[in-house]
Amino acid sequence: MELAAAGMDPTATRVAAVSRPEYPALVNDVNMFGPVRGPWPDDSWKGWWGDEPPYHVPTFVLTHHPRKPLEMRGGTTFHFVTDGIHSALQRAKDAAKERDVRIGGGVATIQQYLRAKLIDQMHLAFRPILMGSGENLFAGVDMAALGYECTEHVATEHAMHVVLTRESQGSQTAR
Numbered sequence: 001m002e003l004a005a006a007g008m009d010p011t012a013t014r015v016a017a018v019s020r021p022e023y024p025a026l027v028n029d030v031n032m033f034g035p036v037r038g039p040w041p042d043d044s045w046k047g048w049w050g051d052e053p054p055y056h057v058p059t060f061v062l063t064h065h066p067r068k069p070l071e072m073r074g075g076t077t078f079h080f081v082t083d084g085i086h087s088a089l090q091r092a093k094d095a096a097k098e099r100d101v102r103i104g105g106g107v108a109t110i111q112q113y114l115r116a117k118l119i120d121q122m123h124l125a126f127r128p129i130l131m132g133s134g135e136n137l138f139a140g141v142d143m144a145a146l147g148y149e150c151t152e153h154v155a156t157e158h159a160m161h162v163v164l165t166r167e168s169q170g171s172q173t174a175r
Helices: 010-019 085-095 107-115
Strands: 026-029 058-062 077-081 102-105 121-126 148-155 160-166
Touching: 026 085, 026 107, 058 085, 077 085, 085 107, 102 107
Parallel strands: 026 058, 026 102, 058 077
Antiparallel strands: 121 160, 148 160
């Protein structure tokens, strides 16, 4: 869901538009695809979203268990990648014709890409609500030592938006 569609103010919409353009490909981990742990029992699980996932682009799912690509309505095709983050990123960049791609998560996947210095920029939106427990995105990750700095922060009525950018090292990374 785009921030503007969520009733955000114009400032939040501007931050989202700059830091979250339409990406031509996406990398997610298996938890973002479904609750399956271990080998796929069968091909019946098609993701959390039904027949038309919200991505509408090639989506590369990091997993330890092979599965054939899964074409869905609306332009999403899930490609299951078993040979690591570098392979998933390269396959996404190939699908995107070398344009920037999006790393969607979850936490362990983002941490791996951060530690490998493969993320150029992150847009984080913090909402002032208590949601219970969760995973700490920055646990064990020294963002300053990895070259990241806050390049923009905007407070709105609904959220605090923070953009973290890594010192430029060439264009071999993702967002």
